[in-house]
Amino acid sequence: MLKFLETIPATDPLAKPEQRQIIDQILEENKDIPGGLMVILNELQNRIGFISLAMQQYVSHKMRIPTSTVHGVVSFYSFFTTTPRGRHTVKFCMGTACYVGGVPQLIEKAKQTLGVDPGQTTPDGNVTIELCRCVGACSQAPVVVVDEEVHGRVRPNKFPQILRAVLDQGKQTSEQQA
Ligand code: FES
Structure with a gap:
């Protein structure tokens, strides 16, 4: 178990089994392909609705890249959000x-x-x-x-x-x- 996963709020998608399964599946399918980070972030935004800080840390751990790289991409593109969007x-x-x-x-x-x-x-x-x-x-x-x-x-x-x-x-x- 990753240390930070023990401290995430119960509302985070990573703490919900069905959403966690989707996140793991997206990562598994794309983490080794060229340009995988962008594909993963797009899929997470589309299927989960946002990319929380814990999800960014999780992506960085699974892809073995710095969290700052993931965070940099998420903050650069306005399409990505770190909290759910309103109606x-x-x-x-x-x-x-x-x-x-x-x-x-x-x-x-x-x-x-x-x-x-x-x-x-x-x-x-x-x-x-x-x-x-x-x-x-x-x-x-x-x-x-x-x-x-x-x-x-x-x-x-x-x-x-x-x-x-x-x-x-x-x-x-x-x-x-x-
Ligand atoms: S500056 Fe081009 S639409 Fe606003």
Whole structure:
């Protein structure tokens, strides 16, 4: 038994037998192929939903590579997350045009409204806010991507409406699930 596995929280996928089996299978199938790290991380993100710090340590141990290498890849690509994403994702483009065009003010607004920082999810699991790289719609800066929908020329006074639509959708989803 690896030492760190004894201390992981019960909520970590590594502590859950079915998820642990999936993780082991992904590692077994890909750890020795060229470019295996990227394949493994993609599979983990897709099938488990996120890559916890303990999972990163586990991958590094199994692949015999430094944890910092695994962590570096996970933090570089915004597709990877270290905690589960919420039902909705609001991404702020941090490309130059959007940054200069006012994205920092929109992020501030989102932080105040939702009470979480980029990279975090609201406690009800409804919304995750994230930063992303240029999405190729620079002429419409500043750009915010809600789920897969690109919103361009988002002015601070228009932004609360966008957020409210996301929050209302979340409310409807939880009511349907109740
Ligand atoms: S800089 Fe934001 S879309 Fe290109």
